[in-house]
Amino acid sequence: MVRVGLVAYVEQQIEQDIALGRLPRNGRLASERVMAGWYGVCRGTVREALRRLAARGLVVQHPGRQARAVALDESLTLENLGLALHAARSEEGRRLLEGFFSLKRQVLVELLADCCANASESEIGRLESVCYALWDAARWHPGERCAQLEFELLRLAAQVAARPGHLLLIQSLQRAFRGIEARLLPFMGGEVLGQWARFAMHALNERDMQALQHQLPVLLKACDARLLDQVAPRPQAQVTPEVPHLQEDPLAALASNTAQDDGPAVLPCVETRAVGDLVSDPSACPPVQPSLVEPHGDAPRFRAVPGPEPTEPQAERVGGDVPDGSSAEGVPPEPCIRS
Template structure:
C-alpha cells in the first residue's frame, strides 16, 4: 500500500511539471535516477509512475532513452481533461469545457430518446424517478448530489437502452468530471438544472419524443452555458465608454436663469428615468422556463423563438418597465 501511494504521488508530481511547463522545450524528462532523488523514492517507483503516464498518453517511452512528455493537444483525452485545463489559457479552457458539456448533452438526449421509444413502463418509471430526484436536488442539495444523480441518470439510460458502448463513454465522462469537479461543483444546481430535469421527467411520462429531441437540448445547453459563465467566463474586451449625451441629460451645471426652464432630464417625482443597457431577458430567451400547471402539466414552449407561450412569471412578465433604473436628477441649487 505504501508503494502504491508513492507511485501515485510521483505520477501527480510529473503531471504538474508537464502542466506547468517546467520541462525543457523538447519535453524530455529527467532520468529515473535523478527523479528518484528529487522525490525521495526508489527508481522502481519512478519507473511505475512513468508507465502509468505512458498508458494515459501523457508520456512516450523508448527502450534505452529518457521518457518524453507528449504535448497536451496531442494527448488530450477525457481522462486528461483536468490536466489540460490546468495548462490552458482561459479561452482554450472554455473551449475544452464546452466540448465536454456538448458530448455529455448529446449522450443524454440520445439515450433518453431511445428509452422513450423502446423501454417498458417500469423502466421508464425508474428513469422518471431519477429525474425527479435530480429536480429536487437542484433546489435543496446543489453540488455533489446533483452531479451524482446526473451520472446515475446517464448510466441507467444506457442500461435500459442496452448500449454497452455508451456505458464505457459515460465512465470516461465521469472520470473527466472528477478531474474538474472542484471547479464545477460549487455552481451545480439551481433553477436551470431543475428545469431540464423536470422537462425530461414529464417528456418520459408522456412518451413525448418531440420534447426530448427539441426542447430538452435547449434547456440543457442553457444550463451548461450558465455553468460555463461561472467557471470560465468569456474574456471581456476593453471598450472605452462613450461620453454621456449632453443633450439628453447633461451633467454640466446650468445657469441660474435656465435651471428651472431647461431641466437636464425628465423628472418623475424627483427621479430621472433612464433606460439601462442591460440584457435582463437574454437568459429567459436562451433557457425557456418549464412551469408546472396542475399534476404532470408543462407549459408549452414556442420552439420557433425558444420562449414559453405563457410561462413567464415575476417582474419579467408583469412589469413592462422591469429594465428601467432610477437615478436621482442633477439640479443646480
C-alpha cells in the same frame, strides 16, 4: 492500497509538471531514480505512474531511454481535458469546455430518447427515480451530489439502451470531469439544473420522445451556459467613453442644435458691439404689428402678424382703450427693440 494511492499521487504530480511547463524544452522527464527521490517513493511506484501516464497518451516510453512528455496538442483527449485547461488561454479554455458540455448533452439526449422508445416500464421507473433524486439534489445538495447523479443517470441510460460503446464514452467523460471538478462543483446545482431534471422525469413518464429530443436540449444548454459563464467567463472588451465635441462659438452651437433637415438654421436677431452689449439688428428683424382678435370669454387675446411699421396713430390706438372697455396694456412688447 497504500501503494495505489502513492501511484496516483506521483501520476498527479508528473501531470501537473507537464501542465505547468516545468519540464525541459525537449520534454524529457527525469530518471526514475531522481523522481523517486523527489516524491519520497520507490522506483517501482514511479515506474507504475509513468506506465499509467503512457496509457493516457501523456508520456512516451522507450526501453533503455528516459520517458518523454507528449506535446499538449498531440495528447489532448477527453481524459486529459483538465491538463489542457490548466495551460490554455481563457478563450481556448472556454472553447474546450463548450465542447465537453456539448458532447455530454448529446449523449444524454440520445440515450434518454432511446430508452423512452424501447425501455420497459420498470426501467423507465428507475430512470425517473434518478431524475427525481437529481432534481432534489439541485435544491438541497448542490455540488458533488449533483455531479454523481448526473453520471449515474448517464450510465443507467446506457445500460437500459444496451449501448456498451456509450458506456466507454461516459467513462471518458467522467474522467474528464474529474480533471476539472474543482472548478465546476462550486457552481453545480440550483434551479436551472433542477428544471431540466424534472422535465426529463415527466417526459419519460409520458413517453414523450419529441419533448426529449427538442425541448430537453434547450434546457440542458441553458444550464451548461450558466455553468460555463461562472467557470470561464468571456473577456469583456473595454469601452472607451465618447468625449463630446466642444464648439467655441455659442451661436454656432445653437445653430447646430436647432437646424432642421429641410431648412436653414434660424439665429437670433442680435448683434455684438465692441463693448459686448447685445442690441437688436433692424435689418435682421422683420417688423410685426399687433392686431386685435375677437375676444374669447372675458379677456381679449392678441396675436402678432407681419405687416408694415405702425404709424403714430396706430400706436396710440393700440395703447388706448379697447372697444369692450378692457385695457390693451397687456400687449407683449415687440421682440426687436430699436435703440
